[in-house]
Amino acid sequence: MTGTTTALETVLARTGLKVDAGEFLALVEQAARRLSPGDPDPAHFFSGEQRDVLTDVGLDLSATKSGEPDARANAVATQAVFADSALTVTEAATRLGVDDSRVRHRLKQHRLTGWKGHGGWRLPAWQFTAAGAVPGLEVVLRAVPDDQPALVVAGFMTTPQPDLPIRDTPTTPRDWLLAGGDPARVAELAATLGTPA
Template sequence: MLNPDDSELLDIADLPEYAGIGVDARIRELVGSAFTAKEVARGLSVSASSVHRRRRHRALWGINHARTWRFPAAQFVVADGRPVRQVPGLEVVLKELPADLHPLSIDGFLHTPQPDLLVRDKLVSPLDWLRAGRPTRSVLTCAAALDWYG
């Protein structure tokens, strides 16, 4: 519990008293827009066991939420509201990220423009880079350069 002075400072800055509120809301948003294993299997024309095998081998990004696996939509090319294929090269990138990264760290990396990823003189995110058919190695270089735990 915050003392009244600290609480007032947070109110002035329009910040929540519990920083985790923002994290919780972002996780709910990420999970809420994710696909189930069954939806991924149907969209990719594979079995649900194949989806889970890919997740275990870190070729698909899954989030365990409320005892069920959800697969963030950002990793897929989506048509008519369903995944039709994984973003090319992403399976290689996912395998190279630290296995214990928080889902929001993965999401942040995939959506944040990186200094070494330039398309027409504009910084782009790893997902945009891969969607444009650019070399996976460049995204791997960006991921390797980050201090994930610093």
Template structure:
């Protein structure tokens, strides 16, 4: 039986086979730089709503382990756990799959890229309620120039905002505000500031 190559030797051979001559060290360094360019901003701490979302899927991060990387990964995991595929979102919205993809690209719906699968887009379910899109959501998401970071936008939608008051004076989440028929312009103005 031939000896099994070391992982680095195997990687070097695979890279050479595909025309990358610089070696695994240079490749991994370039890959790390590329990943740094697309990683979302990292939050300071998990909000109460984020902790509740994690608890609902059985994840309970220890306070000592709650670093920015873990927070972003935990939120992404919770959003993916409760998400829809493009076809399911299209049926829900009464449009074709291509319209959902167009809205993801233009930034009027939130989407996360899944790691694998034919349909790589996943749409966090928090942007839908009672079988429809949140009223005014597209206006809110388009309030920021350029496409909003989906993790930051999701965090915003589930974090109580002091400027969105309930009848009893408590702060509401933008998501609840929109569900209850609140003015999307108020939420859009807040979202444009984050």
């Protein structure tokens, strides 16, 4: 187990996550517990008619085969990293050069995004630079539908989008904004989060 722990600590250090291996594994366990357990046969949740419709549109409702990777593993790891890299209100205030109350005010006005946990507000790191907030952030956050969780917004902001090319290469909305791209284009895409493609 020592070799595995050392490898995990190396990855955590290389990625800049400020957590030791034990704390990170506790975060992974918490995230795994929050997710519903995987079901080996998802088809049993649906009626025969529903199964027909879902398979007609291309969904695979077949039972999980032995040896297949658990699809929840990536979600658990993503949630753990997302939670660990988030800033506290005080850390965000320091980054923005304001006091804690201004950060809470911006959260209330959807000028910053975050979630409230047992230890108070946590603010995802993607929305900050070394010296402040990502340019155009407020424009984008105003467009995000209210029902979209912070993890979905983070995934969108950090995933290359074909509609946001820089030198003919799709870029993430965050990088687009950092490069001086029009926040209205990102807001347009953000407004569609949670809607069918």
